[in-house]
Amino acid sequence: MHDQRLPSSPGFWRSPLRGPWLTSVLGVVLLAGITLLFVTGLLSYAAYNPDLSSVNDKTPGKGLLGFYLFAWPTSPYWLYRLTQGVHVTLGITLIPVVLAKLWSVVPKLFALPPARSLSHALERISLLLLVGGVLFEFTTGALNIQLDYLFPGSFYPLHFYGAWVFFAAFALHVALRLPAALRNLRHLRSGREREGEELVSPQPDPPTVSRRGALWLVGGASLLLFGTTVGQSLGGAWRRTALLAPHGGADPGSGPGGFQINKTASYAGIDPRETGDEAWRLVVTGRTGAVRLSRADLMRMPLYSVALPIACVEGWSTDDQWWRGVRLRDLAALVGHESDPPDVFVESLQRHGAFRSAALRDNQVADARSLLALYVNGEPLTLDHGHPARVIVPGAPGVMNTKWVARMTFGDL
Template sequence: MSDQRLPTSPGFWRSPLRGPWFTSVLGLVLLAGITVLFVTGLVSYAAYNPGLSPVNDQTPGKGLLGFYLFTWPTRPYWLYRLTQGVHVTLGIALIPVLLAKLWSVVPRLFTLPPARSLAHALERISLLLLVGGGLFEFTTGVLNVQLDYVFPGSFYPLHFYGAWVFFAAFLVHAALKTPAALRNVRRIRQRPRPESDLRSPRPDPPTVSRRGALWLVGGGSLLLLATTAGRSFDGPLRRTALLAPHGGAEPGGGPGGFQINKTAAYAGIDPAETGDEAWRLVVTGRTGTVRLSRADLLRGPLHSSSLPIACVEGWSTSDQWWRGVRLRDLAALVGYDDPPDVLVESLQRHGAFRRAALRANQVRDPLSLLALYVNGEELTPDHGYPARVIVPAAPGVLNTKWVARLTFGDLR
């Protein structure tokens, strides 16, 4: 077998498209895009209020990586819808750029010798972590967006640790390569150093120019953007989200005809437990415990909020009209004029976040409700009947459905 037929030989890679300029343009796009992805990912982490451990965040051994950023605000009420929509939509739109970038540098993965010096060895290790981490993060992200939970373990810690490995390698790689990338983009005809030259020594005849290839990659990203971004908007644009979670259609019609992530059947809800005769809301606080039927709640002062639901998978509903009892009024029933944090427990038996905690600022917000109605009618079983939490700017999983117990001031 000829050396030219081995991937370790430069002559094995025949595409005339590979070269420093093509790779550098893609690298600079990823430099900007992945930075935004990492920042919005940290923002999403903060939105779960991970300081409320071990309820909201059970990531093992996170140490300094799990530093708590700040108490997540409740205003503007569409904040999480915006930040997570940007995170997921941008991540999907960058997939063609990432794949093109990896294709453009694949010859370097087979370069011999594997390491010419200690510095070169560190660079190669960072490159392997960068490629592996990037593929892992984008793959698990897309699977999570489409609700295909085929990966082992929980998505939350897997994506969390993967992000730190990937971004650490990304920072090392960016520090080493960004200056050269900027030079290559500014000086298209610059003759690169031999060790950085990705061009084939015996290229095949070109069928498309490098600029044409960039237009193809950019067109693929724009197509993904156009078929994903609509899920974060209301009105006709939602129907353009063909590749978004659950496609572009709304589930069913009527007042309850908006997005459902987990159905009552999936969560293991027993209808016998949610009937008016059986169900009671247990509220515990400083002055003891009270048990409230749905009729008791309906006799209290009811308030309304117009709020969306936005989930980590990137989908969001349009604003829905919720009506119910303010969380701060329920806190007052058990002795709190100034509400503390609250532990919310659900009747659900299957799935994550059967228990969720909310910060005091979320409890105090007048838009935060234990909702009994949506869009003028009782909650449907899939939307959390007999009662669910709805909180402005909170991730969807913290808007607990089928609520059974509220414990104020004690998150154990």
């Protein structure tokens, strides 16, 4: 006999909504959504070119998990803006679906006996990885984009390795459950429900809302989160619609430098005395040695204009801004790399922080749109946007576009 006061009894669970249909619908939505999250996440990891240099690599122990890495392309120039905007916006949008899915299967957490067979016991353990994993990934992601670094360690390894632990359990769960979910959805049309009957309450309360109504609520909640977030990635007038997203609302200031800032100069610890025309010199090193260039020297070189966005790992991005500056490949040529531009190691005046230096690959240096920018939107860079000079590379994550550049070392890394 089951004591219905205990959650291990099926009679404890009263909602008439639970059942194979609801769980299957939510499961199929998550299969598509989480797969896209995983792929865009892996792309974001590749976008940092972690295999190029240790300064780009926050996960040096990755081993085979970096098996798929490739040289991150510079075309289309909005590539990272798209993939990372999708990653973050979709992640936020899926939160109600994840919570609803967990709600729909919670009786199984308490079901007895704990194990009917060895494989059943192991499957229940793997569900801990699945549930713990999905909540770990969504929580670390949501905290990171809000700059709330509560989690125990650096975001990059936690979110990356956590994703792989989760994926191992997710792939297994899909392999074991997808066939039944698809059968349930097919049976939906013929009005029969077979598998997962144990989710159906034996003594349901009278319904207050239909299953379809419950799905509308989940969908509506997703839509609300989507609608109040996506504007920070679309930019323009849409930014105003991102009412609660970290980079929604108003732009910081107006004028040529009035677009979203990743890290301000004061946060990065930039001393304005070091960036003045008298003090600041760019040291460029390559095959033929080193040259020291003032801002005036750079302005005498051929200058080019290009319209490129800033796209952050946190999911927000700016519209295309008009940058003007010296081509990276012209700087490479200045120090003896005339024909084949090599990789470059870029160092900032910034003394602390994770990305005060970054390595760019030869394909990024060779692209004619990759600049050491001196101007943005027709005016000299503002201090917050990297004055006296900053890198801007098409398609690269925001932090790879080093600000307050002090030193560039060309050569194979």
